[in-house]
Each structure stands twice: as structure tokens, then as C-alpha cells.
Amino acid sequence: MAAELKPSYRNILSGGNLLQIKAIDRLMRSKWFPGIIQWPTLLLFMLIMFQLLLGPDSAHDNLGTALTWVLWWPLIPILFLFLGRFWCAICPFATINDLVQKFVGNNRPVPRFLKKYGIWIIDALFIFITWSDHVWGVVENPFGSGILMLMLTTGVIASGSFFERRTFCRYVCFLGGLSGNYARTGMLALRGTPEICATCTAASCFKGTDKAPGCPLFEFPKTMSSSANCVICAACIKNCPNDSIQLTVRPPTRELWFIRKPRMEEAFLSAVIMGIVFVQNVTMLEVWGAMLKWLEKAVGTTNYAITFSITFAIAILIPVTLLGITSWIAGKFNKSSLLENFTRFGYAIIALDVAGHIAHNLFHLLAEGKSIFYTALALLGQEVHGASPAVVGMETIQFLQYGLIALGFVASLYTAYRIARSHQTTGAVWGTFAPYAALIVVLTVMNIYLFMLPMAMRM
Amino acid sequence: MRRFLHLFPALLFTLAALFSFPVTVLAGEGDDVHGLEVDVNGYHVVLSSHDEWQRGKNVIVVTITDSMGMPVEQADVEIMFAPVTKGHAEPEEDSHDVEPGHGSMTGMEPEEDGHDTPEASEHEEETPTMLAIQEGHEPGTYEAEVRLVNSGEYDVQVFFHVTGEMLQADFKVNVPGAGAQTLVLWSFLLVNTLVITSAGVMRKQSQNVKGMN
Numbered sequence: 295m296a297a298e299l300k301p302s303y304r305n306i307l308s309g310g311n312l313l314q315i316k317a318i319d320r321l322m323r324s325k326w327f328p329g330i331i332q333w334p335t336l337l338l339f340m341l342i343m344f345q346l347l348l349g350p351d352s353a354h355d356n357l358g359t360a361l362t363w364v365l366w367w368p369l370i371p372i373l374f375l376f377l378g379r380f381w382c383a384i385c386p387f388a389t390i391n392d393l394v395q396k397f398v399g400n401n402r403p404v405p406r407f408l409k410k411y412g413i414w415i416i417d418a419l420f421i422f423i424t425w426s427d428h429v430w431g432v433v434e435n436p437f438g439s440g441i442l443m444l445m446l447t448t449g450v451i452a453s454g455s456f457f458e459r460r461t462f463c464r465y466v467c468f469l470g471g472l473s474g475n476y477a478r479t480g481m482l483a484l485r486g487t488p489e490i491c492a493t494c495t496a497a498s499c500f501k502g503t504d505k506a507p508g509c510p511l512f513e514f515p516k517t518m519s520s521s522a523n524c525v526i527c528a529a530c531i532k533n534c535p536n537d538s539i540q541l542t543v544r545p546p547t548r549e550l551w552f553i554r555k556p557r558m559e560e561a562f563l564s565a566v567i568m569g570i571v572f573v574q575n576v577t578m579l580e581v582w583g584a585m586l587k588w589l590e591k592a593v594g595t596t597n598y599a600i601t602f603s604i605t606f607a608i609a610i611l612i613p614v615t616l617l618g619i620t621s622w623i624a625g626k627f628n629k630s631s632l633l634e635n636f637t638r639f640g641y642a643i644i645a646l647d648v649a650g651h652i653a654h655n656l657f658h659l660l661a662e663g664k665s666i667f668y669t670a671l672a673l674l675g676q677e678v679h680g681a682s683p684a685v686v687g688m689e690t691i692q693f694l695q696y697g698l699i700a701l702g703f704v705a706s707l708y709t710a711y712r713i714a715r716s717h718q719t720t721g722a723v724w725g726t727f728a729p730y731a732a733l734i735v736v737l738t739v740m741n742i743y744l745f746m747l748p749m750a751m752r753m
Numbered sequence: 754m755r756r757f758l759h760l761f762p763a764l765l766f767t768l769a770a771l772f773s774f775p776v777t778v779l780a781g782e783g784d785d786v787h788g789l790e791v792d793v794n795g796y797h798v799v800l801s802s803h804d805e806w807q808r809g810k811n812v813i814v815v816t817i818t819d820s821m822g823m824p825v826e827q828a829d830v831e832i833m834f835a836p837v838t839k840g841h842a843e844p845e846e847d848s849h850d851v852e853p854g855h856g857s858m859t860g861m862e863p864e865e866d867g868h869d870t871p872e873a874s875e876h877e878e879e880t881p882t883m884l885a886i887q888e889g890h891e892p893g894t895y896e897a898e899v900r901l902v903n904s905g906e907y908d909v910q911v912f913f914h915v916t917g918e919m920l921q922a923d924f925k926v927n928v929p930g931a932g933a934q935t936l937v938l939w940s941f942l943l944v945n946t947l948v949i950t951s952a953g954v955m956r957k958q959s960q961n962v963k964g965m966n
Contacts, residue, residue, distance in 0.1 A: 347938060351808045352900065398953040435809060437934055444941045451945050455952030587890050596891070598803065 311540040313531070322528040322541070325505075332384045339386035339443075345673075346440030356436040357669040363433050364662050368655030370469075371476055371648055375546060378480035379473045383527040387450045388463055388510070394454035401458040404512075408465040413559040416471030417566060423468055424570050425606055428577060429599045460510040464523060474522035475563055478549045478641070479648050479705070483542050484524050484531075486515035490538035499530035499539070506532040515539060519554050547705045550641045551712035558633065561640020564647055565617045568737060569610030571650040575744040576609065577602075613737065617643070620733040627725030628717070638717060639730050642710035646734060649702020650741050653695040660685045660694075695745045703738040707731055788816070791922040795820040798911055798922040803896075806928045808904050815886060815895045815911055824893020829914040830886050834899065837906040837925070883912075904928045 306312060313319040321327050338361070345358030353359040373381050382388060395401070408415070423432075423442070432438040446467070453462035463470050486499070499515045502508030506529040509515075513523050515530050515538070531539045576582060589601045621635035628635070663685040668678045710730040714723045788801025796817055803812035815832065817825040886897035901907065909924040 347934075351902070353809075394949060394952070398949055398956055400952055400956050400959065431804075431810075441937065444938075448941060448945055448948075452948050455948050456955075590890065596803075 306543060309542050309544065311542060313539070313541050318541070322531045325532075328383045328527055332389050335384045336386045336389045343440060343443055346436045346443065349436060350672075351436065353434050353436055354665065355669060355672060357666070357673050359433075359436045359439060360662075360666045360669045362439055364658050365666055368652070368659035370473075371651045371655065374473055374476035374480055375648060375652070376481055378482040378484075378521045378526055379477040379524060380482070380526045382463055382470060382473060382511075382525040385463070385469075387446050387467070388460055388525075390447060391450040391454035391460055391462060392510075394451050395459075398455055399458075400456050402456050404457055404461050404465060408461065412465035413471060413557065413563070415466060416468055417559060417563050419466070420468040420471055420563070420570075421566060421610070424573070425603065428573075428602050428606070459508070459512060463525075464511045471563060472567065475560060475567070475644055476648050476651075477521045477524070478553075479547045479645055480521055480549075481543055481546050482526060483521050483544050483549070484515065484526055485518060485540055485542070486530075486534075487538045487540055490536050491516040494536055494538065496535060498533040498535055502529070503533045506530075508533070521549060522560075547645045547709050550644060550709045552716060553638070553641050553713075556637045556641060558637045558640075561617075561637045562614065564640045564644045565613040566610055567647040568613040568643055568650065571647065571654055572612065572740065572744065573606055573609035574654055575741075576605070579744070579747045581747060613643070616733055616736065620729045623729040624726045627729075628714075628722045630717075635726075638713055639710060642706050642713055642730060643734065643737065645705035645709055646699075646702040646737055646741070649698045649705070653698040653702075653741070653745060656694055656698070657691055660691045661688065692745065696742060699738060699741050699745065702741075703734060706734045706738075710734060788814070789924045789926065791924060793920045793922045796825065796913075796915070796920060796922075797822075798913070800909060800911060800922075800924045800926070806901075806926055808901055808928055810898060810900050812896060812898050813886070814889060815913075816891075817893050817895070817913060817915075824891075825913075825915060826892050827888065828895075830895040831883050831912045832886055832897065832899075833883055833910045833912075834901065834926075835908045835910075836903055837908055901928050904932075 306314070313322065324330075342358040342361050345356055346362070349358055350356045370381060427433055430438060432442050449466060450462045453460075453466070494516065497514070497516070498508075500508050500513075509530060510527060511523045511525060515534075518524065526541070531541075576585070585605075586598075586601055589604065590596050593601060593604065595601070617636055617640060618632060621639060622632045624630070624635045624639070625632055630638075662683045664681070665683040668681065668683065671678055711723075711727050714727040714730070717726075788799040791798050791800075796819055799814075799816040801814050801816070803814060813832065815830055817828060817830070819825055884897055884899060886895045888894070889896040905928060907926045907928060909926050911922045911924070913920055913922075
């Protein structure tokens with residue numbers, strides 16, 4: 295019965311299945327996918343690791359630093375926007391996990407505490423790693439960056455050795471948490487066709503077949519309503535005996551308009567990311583030195599770990615507190631509790647998070663992009679001296695940054711409106727929406743102000 | 754036994770995480786508040802690094818106080834770093850009233866504007882540089898950023914002009930380098946090998962148990 299049903303055929307731009315295109319369908323079903331991208335990525339990762347751990351000590355001479363922090367880190371949020379969480383399918387850490395699992399894996403079930411507190415652990419790790427980058431200088435120190443990568447490698451090796459599938463990626467990886475949130479804004483969505491899945495009892499997509507393993511991130515396309523944990527590895531496409539899986543293009547942020555089960559920890563992470571974008575911007579501003587001196591005088595110590603921790607805590611608390619206050623005000627209109635509103639509307643600022651993150655890193659990508667070629671040439675014995683690493687001028691970068699923030703602003707605003715509309719009666723919609731609109735305006739203005747000030751480089 | 758086997762992965766997982774963290778932290782941990790100290794003609798000179806001495810960027814702080822313990826402000830302070838090599842003459846302790854020579858310097862580059870320039874790296878190994886350091890925000894402190902290319906022992910000379918004379922304070926600084934980094938890398942290798950080996954043994958044991966059943 296199930297096999298007789300097929301996904302409906304519609305125009306791709308109006309939500310039709312991308313697998314209607316034969317080339318995409320063949321690629322997804324190929325046994326070489328995603329390996330054909332995964333293995334070269336692992337090789338590149340090994341080169342990066344070699345450079346970071348054994349290459350030049352100075353960040354601006356190190357190809358590993360350039361590829362990691364000038365190319366990969368800025369490209370990652372852009373990838374999430376266009377391809378959802380596809381990066382995680384080809385991530386070298388995931389490949390290492392799979393390799394270790396294949397040879398020595400014990401495939402034990404995910405520990406219960408990880409299932410219960412996984413996202414909080416990710417939140418804490420994300421905060422800790424950002425903090426440690428500033429205090430111990432991970433980005434500016436190639437060896438430090440290498441150590442961070444080694445820690446992640448140790449994590450995936452331990453996870454792949456003992457636990458099933460990609461436990462680390464789903465429940466521990468800090469980037470996985472970030473990608474989960476960002477992938478919700480993504481334009482690519484993979485879902486089962488409800489009418490077909492309803493009649494299916496095989497669950498091959500989850501369990502796996504001889505064609506491909508089951509979903510590495512423990513998702514079940516039959517009931518999946520979010521792209522947060524779909525890495526588009528195409529295992530389910532290969533496994534489904536009924537051709538139920540659809541890959542569709544959707545408007546950016548669309549998923550955020552209809553979150554079925556909003557979670558406090560995810561909403562909290564979205565506010566935290568906003569704070570982290572603030573702190574990343576603030577510490578790269580030329581006025582940061584003056585601010586630090588003022589803070590040192592105020593707290594009576596020159597210990598950077600202390601002064602930065604205070605700045606960091608303030609930067610994170612600003613959006614969290616503002617979201618809390620806004621949720622309390624909105625509660626006056628929609629009669630929901632502060633926590634309910636915080637959890638529901640926290641998702642609205644994800645679009646602005648993504649925009650701020652891309653805009654911040656666009657500076658590094660475009661103002662320092664050529665350093666990738668210079669450091670690669672240096673590896674081949676060709677030194678380049680005195681040349682600018684900028685790909686485009688500062689005016690162009692700022693123009694793009696403002697444009698991105700404007701897009702993020704509109705997307706967040708619209709998301710807040712849609713969330714308000716989906717949960718409230720007509721009368722309460724505008725009363726609920728207005729405080730969040732004001733919050734998004736405030737956060738946008740803060741972002742724009744930070745991008746107006748001159749920034750220091752990474753390399 | 755079965756219970757132990759059940760707990761073992763979690764234990765090893767935790768151990769792996771804990772083990773990798775302290776090593777990393779030690780490798781990069783900062784705030785060596787106790788600097789190196791020297792007395793020169795009644796002046797007390799303290800040389801310290803904002804963080805632990807390391808290859809690459811170091812924010813150095815020189816603190817000068819007079820015999821009364823009062824901070825010496827607005828002095829002209831310069832600093833030179835020279836790596837100690839075999840056959841290198843040991844500098845005299847507490848030498849005074851010398852004219853600083855701008856001799857050959859290796860292994861040290863001043864940091865400009867908080868980040869390196871391609872030009873800076875060009876001269877990374879050979880440039881003879883005497884670095885003038887600016888007054889810090891605390892009275893009697895002088896701060897500068899230097900990039901130490903190599904690890905190992907450095908002779909550091911601090912020259913300061915006070916009341917018309919130039920004084921020199923000599924220090925020895927040890928910059929931990931490849932040794933510490935190698936230790937960190939071996940630690941990771943050890944932990945990961947241990948994890949993989951344990952997992953392999955456990956898998957074999959569980960396969961044997963299944964085979965017996």
C-alpha cells in the first residue's frame with residue numbers, strides 16, 4: 295500500500311521535492327554520498343591539524359588558523375542558512391566518530407543524563423569555549439586552536455568507542471547546538487511524506503538497512519518537525535522502501551514560525567548567542583582597550599580572566615534579561631507566564647543571531663580572506679610580504695554587514711509576529727508582538743552600533 | 754562484573770574529558786603575578802608577563818620603584834630580549850651606567866597595533882630591535898607587547914633613564930616551548946589510545962559472551 299503512494303509533484307520553488315531532479319536524486323542515493331565530500335574534508339582537517347599543532351607559532355603565518363578562523367568559521371553560519379545542518383554530515387569529527395565506531399564501537403545506548411540535559415550541556419560548553427578563547431587566546435594561538443580540535447577529537451573518539459550513532463554530535467558538540475538553532479532558519483528541509491509514512495511499519499529510516507545506517511542523529515523522519523537535528527546525510531533517502539522522503543526548499547526562518555514544542559534551553563541559547571556576538575564584537579573594537587582599563591580600575595585588578603569574565607557575563611545577561619523583561623511585559627497582554635513567553639519567543643531572535651554572526655565573521659572573511667592564499671603559499675615556500683589580506687574594501691564590508699543586520703531584523707520581526715499570531719487570539723496578537731518588536735529594534739540598534747566602530751583583525 | 758562493564762564506558766568517557774582539560778589549562782594558563790625582580794642602584798625593577806611566558810605574543814610589564822618604594826613615573830624604558838645560545842656570554846648581574854648597544858637580536862619582535870603585519874614576520878629571525886615600552890595605567894608600570902619566536906632561555910635587559918643616568922637591569926626568562934607542547938600532544942595520544950583499546954577489548958568480550966550464549 296505504502297509503496298503505491300508517491301510524494302506529490304510540485305514546483306520546486308513552491309515547496310516541491312528536490313528529489314524530482316534526477317541529478318540530485320541520484321547523488322543522494324549514491325553510495326558515494328556524502329563520502330565524496332566527507333573524505334576530502336577529513337584530509338583537509340588533517341592538514342589543518344598538522345599546521346595548528348606543528349606549524350608556525352604566529353597565527354598570521356599559519357594556514358591552519360587561516361582555514362579554520364578566516365574561512366571555515368565565517369562560512370559555517372552561511373552554510374546553515376542555505377543547506378541547513380549539512381555541514382554536520384561531512385564534519386571531520388563525525389567521520390572520526392563513524393570510523394572509530396566501525397572498528398571498536400560498543401554501540402551502547404545514549405546515557406539518560408545526556409538525553410535529559412544534553413542541550414544545557416551544549417549551552418554550558420558553548421559559553422565555556424567562547425570564554426576560554428578570550429582568556430587563553432585560542433583563536434590567536436594556533437597551538438591553542440589545535441588543542442581545541444584535539445579535545446573535540448577525544449570527545450568523538452570516546453563517544454564513537456562506547457555509544458551508538460553520533461551521540462557526541464547530537465548531545466555534546468557545542469557547534470551542533472549552534473547548528474541546531476541556526477538550521478531552523480535554513481532553506482533546506484528534509485521530511486517524510488505524512489500519507490506514506492502513516493502506512494509504514496518498517497521504520498527503515500531510523501533503524502537502517504544494508505544500504506545505509508539508521509539516522510545518525512536519532513531522528514525519525516516520520517514524525518520529524520524540525521531541521522535542528524537533520525544533517526541531510528541522505529541515509530533515510532537510501533533506506534526508505536517507499537520513497538517517502540522529500541527534500542524541499544523553504545523560505546528562510548519558516549520553521550521558526552511554527553515551533554511545535556518550544557524548549558527553554560533552546561530559547562536560552564538563542565539569547566546567549568546574541569550576547570556572544572556582542573562580546574565578540576566588543577572585544578575586537580579598538581575602544582576595547584580603553585573599556586578594559588576602566589573596568590580594571592573599577593574592580594581593582596588587572597587580571598584579564600576576571601575583567602573579561604565580568605564583561606562576558608554582562609554581555610550575555612543583556613539579551614537574556616531583555617528577553618526576560620519583554621516576556622514579562624508580553625505576559626500582561628497574553629496572560630502567559632514569563633517562562634512560557636521566553637521559551638516561545640526566544641526563537642524569534644535566532645534570525646538576528648544568524649545575521650549578527652554572519653555579519654561579524656564577514657569582516658574576517660572579507661578583510662582577511664587573502665591571508666588564506668598567503669599562508670598556503672608560505673607552506674609551498676613562497677613568501678608574500680606587505681600585501682593586504684583584504685578581499686574588498688571596508689566600506690563594502692560595512693555595507694554588507696548593515697544589509698545582513700537589516701535582513702535579520704526583518705526576519706526576526708516577522709518571526710515574532712508569526713509566533714504571536716499562532717498562539718494568541720486576534721486581540722492579543724499586537725499586544726504580545728509589540729514588546730518583542732521593541733526588543734528586536736533594541737538588539738538591532740546595538741548590533742548596528744557595534745558594526746559602526748572599527749574592528750581589529752584575527753590574523 | 755557486568756555492572757562494572759556497564760559503568761566503565763561512562764567512567765572512561767569522564768576520565769578522557771577530565772584528563773584533557775587540566776593539561777590544556779596548564780599549557781595556556783595565565784597570570785604569573787610574581788615577576789622576576791632585580792635591584793639596580795636602589796631601584797627595584799620587576800619584570801613580568803601579563804600571562805605566562807610563551808612563544809608568540811607576550812604582554813610584558815616592567816614595574817620600577819625607588820628605594821622608598823615609590824613608583825618611578827615618566828621614565829624612558831627600553832627592553833631587549835636575546836635568546837641564550839651555547840657560548841653566549843652571561844650578562845653581569847646588576848650592571849650600571851651602561852650605554853645600551855643595539856647589537857644583534859634574534860627571536861623577538863615588537864607587536865604593532867595589537868596584531869602582526871606581514872612586514873614584521875619578514876624580519877622575524879634577525880632584526881636587531883630595542884623596544885621602547887610605554888607607561889602602563891598603574892603608576893610606575895611600563896607595558897609592551899612582544900612576540901618571542903623561539904622557546905628556551907632569554908637574556909632580557911631593561912634599560913631605564915632616571916635622573917639623567919641610564920640604568921640596566923638584567924633578567925633571565927624561560928619561555929616554555931616544544932617540550933610542554935609535546936607533552937600535551939602525547940597526553941592526548943595516550944588518552945585516545947587508551948579509550949580505543951578499552952573499547953576494542955570490551956567489544957571483543959561482549960562478542961565472546963554473545964557467542965557463548
